[in-house]
Amino acid sequence: MKFRRTTASLAVMLSGALLLSACTSPDETDTPPAGETTAATGSESPTDTASAEPSESASGSGSENPAACLQDVGITATQDGEVRYTAGPGDWSGYNSITFKTYSTYNSAVAAHMFSSFVYFGTDGTICDNKDFGSYEVLSEDPLEVQYTINDDATWSDGTPVTINDYLMDWAAQNPEFLVPGYASGENPEAPVVFEHVSSSFAQYVPEGPQGEVGSKTFTVKYSSPYPDYKLVVGSALPAHVIAKHAGVTPEELAQAVLDRDAETIKKAAEFWNTGWAYNPGELPADLSDVPSSGPYKLKEGGWTAGQSLTLEANEDYFGTPPATRNLIFRFIDDAQQVQSLQNGDVQVIQPQGTVDLVGQLDAIGDAVKVDTFSSLTWEHLDFNFRDSSAFADANGGLELRQAFAYCVPRQQIVDQLIKPISPDTVVMNAREVFPFQDDYQEVVDASYGGEYDAVDIEKSKELVAASGVSTPIDIRIGYRAGNQRRTDTVAAIKASCDQAGFNVIDTNAADFFDVALPNGDYEVALFAWAGSGQIASGQNIYATGKGQNYGEYSNADVDAAWEELASTLDRETQVEATKKIEKGLWDTLYGIPLYAHPGIAAYDSTLQNVRATATQDQISWNAPQWLNS
Numbered sequence: 001m002k003f004r005r006t007t008a009s010l011a012v013m014l015s016g017a018l019l020l021s022a023c024t025s026p027d028e029t030d031t032p033p034a035g036e037t038t039a040a041t042g043s044e045s046p047t048d049t050a051s052a053e054p055s056e057s058a059s060g061s062g063s064e065n066p067a068a069c070l071q072d073v074g075i076t077a078t079q080d081g082e083v084r085y086t087a088g089p090g091d092w093s094g095y096n097s098i099t100f101k102t103y104s105t106y107n108s109a110v111a112a113h114m115f116s117s118f119v120y121f122g123t124d125g126t127i128c129d130n131k132d133f134g135s136y137e138v139l140s141e142d143p144l145e146v147q148y149t150i151n152d153d154a155t156w157s158d159g160t161p162v163t164i165n166d167y168l169m170d171w172a173a174q175n176p177e178f179l180v181p182g183y184a185s186g187e188n189p190e191a192p193v194v195f196e197h198v199s200s201s202f203a204q205y206v207p208e209g210p211q212g213e214v215g216s217k218t219f220t221v222k223y224s225s226p227y228p229d230y231k232l233v234v235g236s237a238l239p240a241h242v243i244a245k246h247a248g249v250t251p252e253e254l255a256q257a258v259l260d261r262d263a264e265t266i267k268k269a270a271e272f273w274n275t276g277w278a279y280n281p282g283e284l285p286a287d288l289s290d291v292p293s294s295g296p297y298k299l300k301e302g303g304w305t306a307g308q309s310l311t312l313e314a315n316e317d318y319f320g321t322p323p324a325t326r327n328l329i330f331r332f333i334d335d336a337q338q339v340q341s342l343q344n345g346d347v348q349v350i351q352p353q354g355t356v357d358l359v360g361q362l363d364a365i366g367d368a369v370k371v372d373t374f375s376s377l378t379w380e381h382l383d384f385n386f387r388d389s390s391a392f393a394d395a396n397g398g399l400e401l402r403q404a405f406a407y408c409v410p411r412q413q414i415v416d417q418l419i420k421p422i423s424p425d426t427v428v429m430n431a432r433e434v435f436p437f438q439d440d441y442q443e444v445v446d447a448s449y450g451g452e453y454d455a456v457d458i459e460k461s462k463e464l465v466a467a468s469g470v471s472t473p474i475d476i477r478i479g480y481r482a483g484n485q486r487r488t489d490t491v492a493a494i495k496a497s498c499d500q501a502g503f504n505v506i507d508t509n510a511a512d513f514f515d516v517a518l519p520n521g522d523y524e525v526a527l528f529a530w531a532g533s534g535q536i537a538s539g540q541n542i543y544a545t546g547k548g549q550n551y552g553e554y555s556n557a558d559v560d561a562a563w564e565e566l567a568s569t570l571d572r573e574t575q576v577e578a579t580k581k582i583e584k585g586l587w588d589t590l591y592g593i594p595l596y597a598h599p600g601i602a603a604y605d606s607t608l609q610n611v612r613a614t615a616t617q618d619q620i621s622w623n624a625p626q627w628l629n630s
Contacts, residue, residue: 068122073610073626075324078314082327083608083627085349086341087619089334089483092310093515095291095299096238096277100548101515103198105531109621110330113297113312115236116162116320118148121622123614125377127231132320133162133294134217136234141570144223148210148234152217153319156239156292164212164219165255166237171210173238173273176203178261186560189546194267196274198548199541202233205567210234214255225568228536228575238273239292246272246290282306296323296625307332323625324610330621334483339603342369348605349627351613351620353486353598354422362603369603372613375437376600378531379429380490382409382478383592385552387521391476397468402590404464405476405525406453408498413456414490415596423599428454432586433539433579435597440576448583453593461501472502479523482509487527490595518551526551529598531617536575537567543582543591552592559585 090106095114097107112120116133129135134150154162173195175183182188184203203209205227212219221234244254247269257265277291282304285291291299293315303311312328331347338350339361352358362371384392384402391397392405411428419426427436430449434441465472478494480487488509495505510517517523530542540563541547545555559582566578586592602613602620610626 065122065124065126066128068124068126069128070120070122070623070626073324075321075626075628078322078326079324079628080326081629082311082329083325083349083624083629084329084331084347085621085624086331086333086338086347087351087621089332089511090481090514091281091307091332092304092330094278096273098198098238099196099274099278100198100519101196102278104514105617105619108617109619110310110312111236112295112618112622113323113328113625114293114295114299115238116154116294117236118234119231121614121616121618123612123616123622125616130320136231139220142226144226144230145220146223146230146234147218147220150217151319154217154294155317155319156241156294157298157315157317158289158292159317160239160241160251160292161215161217162237162294164210164216165214165240165251167210167219167234168255168258169240169243169269169273170237171202171206172258172266173197173270174200174203176209177207178263179266186544186546194270200548201229201541205230205233209258214252214259226570227567228570229538229567232535232538236294238277239294242290242292243269243272243276246276293318296320297328300327321625324628328624328627336483336485339365342603342605345605348608348629349602349611349620350604351600351602353484354601355418355486356421359422359601368606370606370611371601371603373423374600374602374613374615376598376615377435378529378598378600378617379432379435380527380529380595380598381432381592382595383526383528383552384554384590385521385524385526386554387552389521390524390552391470391474392524397470397474399590400464401468401470401474404461404468404501405498405503406590406593407457407461407464408494408501408503409453409593410456410493410497411593411595412454413497414493417493418486418489419596419599422601426596426599429594429596430454431583432543432594433582437597440579444576444580444583447580449587456497458497458500461498465502473499473504474502475504475506476524477506477508477522478525478527479508479510479513479517480527481513482511484509490527521552531619537563539563539582540567543586554589554591556585556589556591559589559591 087106087109090104092110093102093107097103097111116130118130118134118136119127120130122128133154134148136146136148139145139147150162156162174197175193175195177184179194180191183191184200205223206221207224208222210219210221223230240254241251244251247254249265254269284299284304288299288301296315296318297312298315300311300313309332310330314323314326333341335352338352339358341347342350343365362369386393388395392402415426415428429436430445431441434444478491491507498505518526542549544560544563562578562581562585566575569575600613604611607630609628609630612623613620614622
């Protein structure tokens, strides 16, 4: 077996902006990608494996590292055959992958090849331009105004042109003021949601929406402030003409309704947007014209077997470089079974969450596989539930009980026993928006955290449990997605320590954790990872009051204010200072407990060409359209 160390340079600077953490959505490969982390939404994804949504690559004046982007590998036509990959055990949950319940690294891995965007993430978090799809130009920096031009030949697979109509709908789906007064601006976070979009950033930072004529290939967006992640706000979009059909209007009428602020017409479209693209497991829509593709692959008729696999086939009408191989198959396989599946040939590429046993299994295969290890922008964490149903809510045990739990969590032991055997340089992570391998990490940590939770202190934990006034033993459900041995071992280590302080730690892993328990707040502590790609401000969607990925309903006015400061400047020094305030606020109130940055590991059939590992949440399948069997 050939181990190949890929050390991605993560200290990427764009327009002088600091590379911070990524976007969000829950978990490591399990979850949704760090920080809303799609180019379209700019947040992170949750994940369950070492991918790297959370969830930050900075502002945007072009790629800083062209070598991190897609390279020309000589593909001119699609060859028959298939390539097989697993992102983990999570089944596909629908064509619309940007709702609260469907935003995950699993779904994003599929969507990345069905929807084209103006930009995509390179292997180190560099923001790369997709010139096959279109172009953009900054017309003004203050106010920040950007003009977008979609290429004339960019169409959906059903022949419908991609136009401003799709982006008007994308903006409307992020709850602009005419639909939900105060929601996008943050002034009324309790307002009822119309569209169940994982993000509100497009509407929040571009209050007037895309400007242009209905059906046009060119439009402009004007920001209310110099937003550092502006390149990620306008990315891919869902097909507005399909939404219009199910809302009973023409595409032109739906687009004009957005421009005219016709809330009643737009609300008719929301029901289909929220639910019309969600299907029973294994059942694709009878009419595949409802799920067109603007990317190199499209859904294959009959290609979904619930709990087993989803097959995409080449989009013959794709306007860009054709995919190298006809069929791209996503297999749904637990981490523990992935190495065996690779050895058996059931899959050709895996990116599991690394364990000591897994590395040994890969080594035993020999030269039939290649293995890449690399730094990643995915990080593991424990998040408290602040809802009144939780023991850690301020109405119950509050800060004292959260501190008690933090004192008993054996973070160093977890890193030493579960991570260092795979990646000896891994350290306990003491920040959320900066990674230990980034230049400003120690400066931020020194300004925000005093080191009090570095070592286990059971006696201090007992004192704080008593001070909280909560009777012991205190049941603490730690939830995470089932099928992840490293997380199972993590919870076991926490239980062995924290039960000594008066807690009763209960492992409540579940296959549907991200779909049910996490959004419903049915836990005391959530264990997952944010998978990011280098955005600066995407974490706002996780930690700010009322935001879509703030699953535990945390709220702190000082943290909210610091996020507003960070999200409205392109100045690096101001960004660093705001990050310090955010980190200090999150530590002082104990939003949660960071654990470690994931070491990345990917393995693939040595006969498969053009496989490239990435540090970002997009995972190794980011360039799957280039994969080719020898």
